[in-house]
Amino acid sequence: MRRCFRSVTAFVLAGSGLVAVPPLAVAADEVVQAAPPPSPASDDLSQLKGDLEALRQDYAGRVAAIESRIAALEGHAAEAAAPTPEPTPAPTAAPSAAAGSKVFNPDMAAIGNFVGAAGKSPGGGEPSLNMQEAELSFQAVVDPYARADFFVTLGPEEVALEEGYITFPTLPGGFLTKVGKMRDAFGKVNGQHPHTLPFVDRPLVSKNLTGGEDGLADAGISVARLIPNPWLFLEATGQAYQGSSAIFTAPTRGDLAYVGHLRAYQDLGESTNIDLGGSIAYGHNGVTDDTTTRLLGVDATLRWKPLRRSIYTHFLARGEVTWSRAGQADGAQNAVGGYGYLEYQFGRRWTSGLRYDNSQRAEAPWLRDTGGSFILTFKPSEFSLVRAQYRRTSFADTDSPANELLFQFLFAIGAHGAHPF
Amino acid sequence: MRLLSIVALAVLATAPPARAAVNVMTATEDLADLTRQVGGDRAKVESIARGYQDPHFVEAKPSFILKLAKADLLVVVGRELEIGWLPSLIQQSRNAKVQVGADGYLDASLTAKILEIPTGQLTRAMGDVHPLGNPHYWLDPGNGRRIAKAIADKLSQMAPADAAYFASRYADFDKRLAEAEKRWDATMAPYKGLKVVTYHRSWPNFVDRFGLDVIGYVEPRPGIPPSPGHTIDLIGEMKRQNVKILMVEPYFDLKTPQSIGRETGAKVVVLPPSVGGEKEITDYISLFDYDLNLLVAAIKETGAK
Numbered sequence: 163m164r165r166c167f168r169s170v171t172a173f174v175l176a177g178s179g180l181v182a183v184p185p186l187a188v189a190a191d192e193v194v195q196a197a198p199p200p201s202p203a204s205d206d207l208s209q210l211k212g213d214l215e216a217l218r219q220d221y222a223g224r225v226a227a228i229e230s231r232i233a234a235l236e237g238h239a240a241e242a243a244a245p246t247p248e249p250t251p252a253p254t255a256a257p258s259a260a261a262g263s264k265v266f267n268p269d270m271a272a273i274g275n276f277v278g279a280a281g282k283s284p285g286g287g288e289p290s291l292n293m294q295e296a297e298l299s300f301q302a303v304v305d306p307y308a309r310a311d312f313f314v315t316l317g318p319e320e321v322a323l324e325e326g327y328i329t330f331p332t333l334p335g336g337f338l339t340k341v342g343k344m345r346d347a348f349g350k351v352n353g354q355h356p357h358t359l360p361f362v363d364r365p366l367v368s369k370n371l372t373g374g375e376d377g378l379a380d381a382g383i384s385v386a387r388l389i390p391n392p393w394l395f396l397e398a399t400g401q402a403y404q405g406s407s408a409i410f411t412a413p414t415r416g417d418l419a420y421v422g423h424l425r426a427y428q429d430l431g432e433s434t435n436i437d438l439g440g441s442i443a444y445g446h447n448g449v450t451d452d453t454t455t456r457l458l459g460v461d462a463t464l465r466w467k468p469l470r471r472s473i474y475t476h477f478l479a480r481g482e483v484t485w486s487r488a489g490q491a492d493g494a495q496n497a498v499g500g501y502g503y504l505e506y507q508f509g510r511r512w513t514s515g516l517r518y519d520n521s522q523r524a525e526a527p528w529l530r531d532t533g534g535s536f537i538l539t540f541k542p543s544e545f546s547l548v549r550a551q552y553r554r555t556s557f558a559d560t561d562s563p564a565n566e567l568l569f570q571f572l573f574a575i576g577a578h579g580a581h582p583f
Numbered sequence: 584m585r586l587l588s589i590v591a592l593a594v595l596a597t598a599p600p601a602r603a604a605v606n607v608m609t610a611t612e613d614l615a616d617l618t619r620q621v622g623g624d625r626a627k628v629e630s631i632a633r634g635y636q637d638p639h640f641v642e643a644k645p646s647f648i649l650k651l652a653k654a655d656l657l658v659v660v661g662r663e664l665e666i667g668w669l670p671s672l673i674q675q676s677r678n679a680k681v682q683v684g685a686d687g688y689l690d691a692s693l694t695a696k697i698l699e700i701p702t703g704q705l706t707r708a709m710g711d712v713h714p715l716g717n718p719h720y721w722l723d724p725g726n727g728r729r730i731a732k733a734i735a736d737k738l739s740q741m742a743p744a745d746a747a748y749f750a751s752r753y754a755d756f757d758k759r760l761a762e763a764e765k766r767w768d769a770t771m772a773p774y775k776g777l778k779v780v781t782y783h784r785s786w787p788n789f790v791d792r793f794g795l796d797v798i799g800y801v802e803p804r805p806g807i808p809p810s811p812g813h814t815i816d817l818i819g820e821m822k823r824q825n826v827k828i829l830m831v832e833p834y835f836d837l838k839t840p841q842s843i844g845r846e847t848g849a850k851v852v853v854l855p856p857s858v859g860g861e862k863e864i865t866d867y868i869s870l871f872d873y874d875l876n877l878l879v880a881a882i883k884e885t886g887a888k
Contacts, residue, residue, distance in 0.1 A: 329674065331676075388677065467642065470636065471834070471836075473835075
C-alpha cells in the first residue's frame, strides 16, 4: 500500500515537473526544497545563483516577447497607414501567461468523492466514512487526427486506470473510433463515472447483474457511427473487448467480449427530449471454458428543461432494464433487474431525486432484492456538491430491510469539464 | 403554357445549380445574425443556443451533433464561454471541417476587443471566472463590426468565387451599423457616467461603449447566485451612490433584483444580451435599438442621472 502511494507521489511530482518549464524554474526549486539540505552556506549560494540565472532567463524571455510585440505593433501601424480604412486592428494578444511548452500540457483535473454511511445493512454496506475515490483526469489533443483521455482513480485500496483511450473523431465514413480502456457502452449508468451519477451508490441492478462499482470496463476498440435518416438521431456503437471485467473473463485469446449499443434521440420541442437505448453484451464468463454470459438492456430517458429557466429547473425520468443470461456449470441462469429514477431541480442549487430498484441476482435468480431511495443534492457551485440519500433495501436473503443514510461530498479542481447531459 | 413552364422547370432543374451556400453553424444567435448580414443567401446559418438562454449552460443535445455533422463552418464566441458544452458536440460531430483549429472553425473573439482579461493569480474563489477575458464582447457594436469582418473574410476564403459578394455585404452592414451607432451615441450622450448595477458580468463591453458605469453586481462572484450578505451590501452601496438602474439578463431569476429594486427605488430592466432574446430583436442592430430604448425609458422613468 505504502509503495503504491509513494509511486503516486512520484507520479504527481513528475506531473508538476511537466507543468513548470525551465525559465520559471519552479519545479527545480521544489526539488531543491524537497531534498535534504547540504551545508547551509553553499546551499544559499547555489540557491542565489540559481535564482539569478532564472531571473536572467526570465528577463531575456520577456525582452524577446516585448520585441516581438513591438514588431507586431509596427506591422499593425503599417496596415493602419494603408489607404483602406480598416476597422480598429485587433488589440487582443494571445494570453501570454501560458508560455512555452506548458501550453501543450493536457487539461488536468482532480475530483474527490467522499462517501459516508449510517444505519444497519446486513452485508455491512459502505464504510462509515470513506474517501471512496480521487479521480485524476488528463485530457488533450494528440495530433491533428486524435485526442486522448486518461482517468486514473485512486481508491482506498487500489490505484487503477478507470479509462484511458485515444479517440479518432474524424475518420472517413464517420466512424468515431476509440481505442484503449473504456467503460462499455452498455446502457446509461454503466458508462458513467461515480462522480457523474445522480445518486451516491449504483442501482441494485448494476451490483447484481453488471459488475457493481467497477461495472463493465475493459480494454478494447469501439466504433460508433451515426445512421443517417430523416427523422431522428440514431447512433450505432460496436465494441470488442479483451474479456477481462467484472462479468467477462476470456479463457483464451480468441474469446473476445462484444458490446453493441443503439441510441435513438429526438427533440420534442426545445425544452423536452426523449432518449432511447438498446444494448447487448456477450462474452465468456470464466465459470468453465465454455460458459458465456449474455446481457440485454434497454433504457429510456425523458428530459425537460425550459431554456429560459435552464439554470433553475429541470425534470428527468429514466428507466433501465437489464436481462442477464449467465452460463453456469449446470446450465444457464436467467435474471432480470432494473431501476426507475425521477429527478426534479427545484432551485438553482437544489435537486431532488427518487429511485426504485428491483433486481434478481445473476447466479441465483430465485433471490430478488428490492429497494427505494430518496436523494437530495445541493450544489454550491459547478465544482462541488453535497448529497444525501436515504436508502431502504430489502435483500432477499435477510428478514428485515436495511435502512441507511448515505451522504457524499464531491469536489473538483482543475480544468473545467463538460457539463453532463 | 403549363407545358412550357414544366419544360422551363426541367431545364432549371438540370441546369448547373447556383453555387451551394456555405453551411454555417454558430454558437449563439448574435453570431448567426452577423453571419447572415455578410453571408446573405450564400450562407445557410443556424445557431445552437437560443437568444433567451444562458449561453454558459447550453445542453449538448445529440440533435446538435446532427447539425454540426453537416456544417462547413462553425463560428464560436470563444473565451471559454462554451467550454461546458461545445467541445463534446464538436468531437461527436465526426466532421473534420469544424474541429478546433481546422479551416471551418472560427473563433470570433480572436479579432475582437476583449475586456477583463485577468491579471495576477486566478482561483475559483473568484467564482466562475473566464481566464481568457470576458466572453460577452459582442455587446460592443465595434466588436460586432470586427466579428462581421472576420466572418466575411472566412466565408470568402471558403467560397472565393463569392468573395466580392461577401465584401459588398460587409460594406453595406458596416455602413448601416455606423449610421445606427450615430443614432445610439446621440441617444446615450446625455447619460454619460450613469451608474448602474448588473446581475452577471455580461455588460462590460456594452457599458464601456455607451459610457455607463457599473458599480456592482447582483451575483457576489461570477456564476455564484446572490447571497443575503452581498445583497444587503449592494443595496447599501446603491443607496449611497443613488443607483437607479438594475440590468438583468432574461435567463436570471427576478426575485432578488426586484427586492433590491424595492429597497433602493431602482428600476429592474430585463435587457436581452442576445439577438432573439425577445421577438422584436430580429438582428444585431435591433438588439441595440431594443436594449437602448428600454434603458433610456427606465432612466427617464426613475429620473436617474
